[in-house]
Amino acid sequence: MNCSVFAQNNDTWISFWDKDTTHIGFKDQNGNIKITPKFTRITSAHKFDAIIAVSEDIKGSWKSYYLTKAGRIVGLDSLYIFDNGPDCENEGFIRFRDPKTYKMGMFNSEGKVAIPAAYSNLTKARNGMVVALKGAIKKKFDDEHFGWTGGKEFLIDTNNKILIENFEYENDFDLNFYSVQKSKNPSKDPTRENFPGINGQYYSFIDYDKEFKLWIKNTLLSDLSKENLLTNSFEKITYWKNPNGWINEPKAKFIDQNYKILKMKLQELNSEKTDYFISTDGLNQFIFEAKEYEEYFNNCNESKEWQYPVKNIVITSKDNEDFGQDHFEFLRTENGYKLISVSISEDTLK
Template sequence: MKLYILIFLTAISNLTLFGQSNGTWTSFWNKDTTLIGYKDENGVVKIEPKFTGFTSAGKFENIIAVAEEINGSWKNYYLTKQGEIIGRDSLYIFDNTPDCESEGFIRFRDKKNDKVGIFNKSGDIVIPAEYNDLTRVRNGMIIALKGAEKKYWDGGEHYRWIGGRELLIDTNNNVLINNFKLSNNLNFFSLAKAASPNSDTIRKSFLAVDGSHYSFVDFEKEFIQWLKNDLYIKLTPEKLINASYGTITWKSPGGWTKTSREKFITDNFSILKNSLFEILQPSCEYFISKGGLNPFMFNGVEFEKYFNNCGEANESIYPTMTIIITHKNKKDLSQNHYEFLRTDDGYKLICVTIRNGEIK
């Protein structure tokens, strides 16, 4: 009887811990950094360390992908804040990393048909596994690939999709736009709907199934417009300082260094201005690369908003746009990099590499 009571009380305790799901839980390691558990914002342990390092969620809001050893074998599944286990052995994995919650949704892959679907934060299937692939949810929208064929190469470890249709759907699996070509440059949080295509040159418009037109800002076009119509107009040290992050990370002879924007811009304004203005010359060889903030170089509380719960750069809202200028001579090739972070206050210069000039 005592044993029965102990087991009953332990079960009730575990249910209570999971049931208190308000707030964000944070991951922590056990003493020998082999297993991961979760604590609430007050430091109360909600889940004792039992998950392997394959569990990538540093923060637990609603639903996460986890892996643990059970009776000598490795098991993976999705876990909700209420303690419900779903999607056993159905993790969506890309580049050896399981999916991360986005806007209360997470992708899964059905191994039986090799198709992808989506769970909501409660573990309910809101998008059935009927698509070849899906993007994460961005502003309630998902790009879906359907009817494609998987082609493998190099021994069957890597593949690409051939054919099929790309659609824009919502989280209720409604098709919003047919023939929606995947583009990493579109800002889905800039959605505008109208009866006719948007005339703004930095927007891309699509005909929706309801006859309206959806338009989205193109990050690269937005960035170039800002450079040429704003930053480059009467550029002064003060103006460049205001268009920079609080500290500038730059490649010095001794390695990567961080300097206050005021000092860095003041000390190097001439070379920065001359180099940035090179792209206005027809002979300049350059390109602009969209990416995300480097989590190893930019960490701490001030940068948390620029990453998701799994520590990945939040490129869908805060991408980086890097100007890469190439210089060639008979013996050598060098490239200067100017990385701008898109913030709530506009684009800010945050990282600089200059290889054909001295900066300090």
């Protein structure tokens, strides 16, 4: 394999380029080369923990496969490609697609098939659970895009065991799979969604959207003091300022300088006449690049929005002649939602 001896351990390997930045290899955290640069740019993993998707140019032909930390090659020419990039390992599992049937399955960290390629679509593993679509029909929208129609959704675990049948939810990315609770009766928590499991118990999950709206009302808007705003802000706040673009400031300095305008804008949310909406996204990897944001991205530098979503409140100007919008972004962290980014249409931030 033209690489050093592999070892299955907990040491994260880091990607690096060769001298002419055409091939990617991996080093351990002490700088020792574990894999000499030979992979092409389609290899999107910046870090190697368990299993990654790679591609090589061997004598003029492309060879793509999955590679485990122990050096095992599996899933030759079976990469699952989404949004022009291959899948990234999550919780030690990575998705693949059978090139003959076009159905999806999942490998574990040892390169063994944990979930067979029997599904039309699979989500990433989230707290050991996967939303699986089965029996759908592939529908082509144009020359580059397709989707699925029909079929049945299940909630399964990473051993391919069905937990919930008919697991239909408008947007399963709104569900916090890390908040799962099992009980004999449905949860009465207004932020939770309940689903009957095949074991006779109910599975409930926090709905991020319901949780955030309740948090905004009860925690933030009920007390717009400077102290409470500081408590519910990320350590650094990123804001837009012409002509400099995005600026990153410690929260104490930013809020102290801009408290009046922040309070005035956020108070508008208490009025029923205010025109605003809330959208969900992930943390922007091109803006939030510093080390303090590292835990919110996976090994391919993709936002882990299924675990740490960003809720964006967009307020439309009251002035009919001003079509500007104000943006307040809140990142869900292990310590609750935190204000992390602000953009004011009038450019009045200091």
